[in-house]
Amino acid sequence: MRFFTIKQLIIAALFCLAAIAAAVFVLLDIKKREEFKDNPPQSQKTETIDTSAQIETSPEPRREIIGFSVQKREIESYIFGAGQNLLVFIGGIHGGYEWNSVLLAYEFIDYFQTNPKLIPENLSIAVIPALNPDGLFKITGKAGRFAAGDVAAGTNEAGRFNANKVDLNRNFDCNWQVKGVWRQKEVSAGTAAFSEPESAAIRDYILRNKPAAIVFWHSQSNAVYGSMCNTEMPAETRAILNAYAKASGYPAKDTFDQYQVSGDATDWLASIGVPAITVELKTHENIEWPQNLAGVQSLLEYYAKK
Numbered sequence: 001m002r003f004f005t006i007k008q009l010i011i012a013a014l015f016c017l018a019a020i021a022a023a024v025f026v027l028l029d030i031k032k033r034e035e036f037k038d039n040p041p042q043s044q045k046t047e048t049i050d051t052s053a054q055i056e057t058s059p060e061p062r063r064e065i066i067g068f069s070v071q072k073r074e075i076e077s078y079i080f081g082a083g084q085n086l087l088v089f090i091g092g093i094h095g096g097y098e099w100n101s102v103l104l105a106y107e108f109i110d111y112f113q114t115n116p117k118l119i120p121e122n123l124s125i126a127v128i129p130a131l132n133p134d135g136l137f138k139i140t141g142k143a144g145r146f147a148a149g150d151v152a153a154g155t156n157e158a159g160r161f162n163a164n165k166v167d168l169n170r171n172f173d174c175n176w177q178v179k180g181v182w183r184q185k186e187v188s189a190g191t192a193a194f195s196e197p198e199s200a201a202i203r204d205y206i207l208r209n210k211p212a213a214i215v216f217w218h219s220q221s222n223a224v225y226g227s228m229c230n231t232e233m234p235a236e237t238r239a240i241l242n243a244y245a246k247a248s249g250y251p252a253k254d255t256f257d258q259y260q261v262s263g264d265a266t267d268w269l270a271s272i273g274v275p276a277i278t279v280e281l282k283t284h285e286n287i288e289w290p291q292n293l294a295g296v297q298s299l300l301e302y303y304a305k306k
Contacts, residue, residue: 061113066128067201070163073133073143075201080112083123085303086211089296090128090202093168093216093265095135096159097284099151101217102136104287105129106145108296118297120304126211131198134163148285156284162198166190170261171199172268174229181259189263202265206274212303213240214269214276217292221258221280223251224295227266236275243302244277248295 061078068074091105092098109127112119119125130136133143139159140146160182161167170180170189180189194200206214213236224245226233233241233254245252256278261267269276279295281288 059113059116061109066205067197069132069134069198070196071134071137073137075131075133075198076129076144077205078109078127078129079124080116080127081119081121081124083119083121085122085306086124086126086209087299087303088126088128088206088209088211088214089217090131090214091217092130092132092136094160094218095130095132095162096137096139096151096156097135098217098219099136099139099146099148099156099159100219100281100284100287102130102146103148104217104281104289104292107287107289108292111293118300120300122306123300123303126209128202131202132162132168135159135161161187162196164188164190164196166196168196168199169265170263171196172203172263172265174262174264174267174271176263180262184259193263193268199265203268206269207272211274212306213299214266214274215244215296215299216266216276216278217281218278219281219284221256222282223253223280224248225256225266225278225280226252226254227264227270227276227278228255229267229271231270234270234273234275237270237277240275240299240302241277243298244279244295247298248279248291250279250291250295 061080064077064079065074066077089105089108092102094101105127106129109129112125112127136159137143139152139156140150142150165188167180167182167187167189170176170182170187171193173193176193177189178191180187190196194203224241226237226241228234228237241252244250266276266278279292
């Protein structure tokens with residue numbers, strides 16, 4: 001009689017266990033297949049994302065270089081909308097002396113880029129942030145955008161003039177004189193009307209584009225002024241003067257009367273039939289955003305009906 005060793009018995013037992021496990025696995029698999037056949041699983045729901053309402057990407061404004069300063073810095077215009085009627089907003093004709101008017105213009109550039117649908121379909125908006133970039137650079141030390149912290153301390157009067165030391169708002173062709181007046185002081189108005197590249201650039205831009213109306217932002221007389229050149233104020237000019245003043249809360253005034261002004265930009269615009277107003281902020285430091293946003297919105301509403 002043959003006897004098996006313990007090792008052989010253990011190996012045999014392991015083979016038996018493996019065979020039993022395999023048999024159980026096969027039986028379970030058969031049962032699972034039968035259950036699947038009798039009760040097929042419901043199809044899983046796939047999460048769908050509605051792409052029909054994606055967040056609108058604000059279009060970049062159309063940037064145009066309308067000219068160059070005495071020191072060859074760019075004079076930029078940022079255009080929004082595609083309507084036939086053009087409204088132009090201009091800051092910084094007095095450069096770094098009125099730097100808050102430039103910051104206000106840049107704030108509106110950001111606003112219109114973020115809110116393009118607020119521009120009526122019949123309008124286009126052009127914002128020229130700094131008509132006197134040399135005077136601005138003299139105070140901020142930067143070309144283009146800057147922050148309030150970049151502004152040098154002091155009155156910054158030197159930044160009012162261009163690099164030829166000309167007061168640009170005395171260099172336009174309405175009652176132009178060689179010497180202008182600012183705060184009872186004599187200032188250079190250039191060698192002739194439009195002798196300066198900055199004023200010539202905005203003249204050519206306006207004559208080329210024929211805007212419906214123009215707003216100049218200044219500081220710090222706290223008022224909205226109309227425009228006229230040796231005539232009565234045009235009815236359209238008075239209408240936008242009153243609209244902006246009423247909405248913003250700035251006092252409405254027909255003309256600047258603190259001292260005699262010659263060669264003014266808005267008065268020249270009146271002489272060629274373009275409605276134009278001057279908005280004077282209260283201070284040289286703040287952009288007074290709520291007031292000016294309300295004022296600009298009033299003009300958009302007014303011209304949306306045209």
